[in-house]
Ligand SMILES: NC(=O)c1ccc[n+]([C@@H]2O[C@H](COP(=O)([O-])OP(=O)(O)OC[C@H]3O[C@@H](n4cnc5c(N)ncnc54)[C@H](O)[C@@H]3O)[C@@H](O)[C@H]2O)c1
Ligand SMILES: CC(C)[C@H](C(=O)O)[C@@H](O)C(=O)O
């Protein structure tokens with residue numbers, strides 16, 4: 188069996204962080220004799236520049252063939268102002284929906300070495316380990332109708348549709364309940380059921396589903412309260428399940444509890460566990476190409492790919508331990524740097540992870 192890994196570096200810091208992750212994955216491949224086959228394709232702004240579209244057919248074809256996809260990030264000021272039809276996000280959203288990657292796992296785990304980098308007091312975050320399960324191919328991101336139009340009275344209006352079917356809610360709910368079974372057996376479903384009918388249905392379906400998981404405790408919370416609770420007492424959460432947009436916002440918030448958005452990996456899985464893995468952050472145009480980006484979220488996404496889509500638990504473990512080792516050594520990119528630690532660049536951080544991985548073998 189071959190295990191095809193496709194790299195999609197994308198834009199901004201995407202190529203910087205994918206380069207470091209590729210080194211680490213190639214080393215893991217050699218050391219554990221995984222038999223990985225690597226390929227690369229363009230997406231987002233880089234694809235627009237090269238081909239005129241953000242998701243070329245060739246990229247989509249390679250993505251369909253791949254067992255695991257590792258994406259850097261897409262977008263940036265050069266392309267974001269373009270019409271919706273050609274926005275780089277279309278490339279990313281097209282990949283997610285085209286591959287049916289509805290289940291987005293975003294683990295907000297605080298490495299103890301980074302407690303001082305967190306935005307919250309160490310006692311509030313120490314031991315933090317939350318899994319955000321975000322629905323990724325539905326909700327307001329994809330609902331129709333959508334658009335910007337000029338009304339008869341000459342005023343322009345923009346509109347999107349927040350829509351979820353029962354089966355879409357049920358399948359993401361199952362991901363959350365199953366994940367909770369492997370963890371602390373608590374699911375908190377986050378909605379806005381006091382205002383939005385779509386989330387009244389969301390709540391009802393979660394309640395129905397809970398009957399199949401009597402060993403898991405289900406609770407519900409409105410999203411505004413959840414945003415507040417995440418910074419007040421984040422350790423009350425185990426698994427959070429929520430829709431596409433609320434999950435997008437809450438996962439960036441959760442990232443800061445772990446020290447930096449540069450630390451948060453993610454997996455996007457479909458029914459057959461094919462997956463696309465990416466850091467939760469964007470293309471960070473402000474620091475692109477300057478050896479400043481933190482590559483750890485992407486390296487950790489690579490470890491998630493080995494674990495969830497390719498089944499190489501041991502290699503995934505070794506990479507995660509190597510990341511912990513470099514934090515133990517006090518190495519920090521600027522986003523997680525604090526007094527008493529040593530500031531390093533993207534490249535040096537990648538090299539340090541490689542060296543730590545070698546020592547672990
Ligand atoms: N998955 C994706 O591809 C993805 C995700 C989010 C945003 N975007 C796109 O990225 C572009 C920039 O968006 P934004 O500025 O809102 O969000 P962003 O996540 O790119 O950046 C927000 C802030 O976090 C910092 N940051 C992000 N990643 C970092 C890392 N690895 N190391 C150190 N610092 C890091 C940036 O320097 C910036 O100050 C936009 O075009 C947006 O649409 C893409
Ligand atoms: C770039 C954008 C489309 C994307 C999203 O909103 O899903 C990003 O913010 C993310 O979190 O992956």
Ligand SMILES: [Mg+2]
Pocket residue numbers: 435436439467
């Ligand atoms: Mg986001």
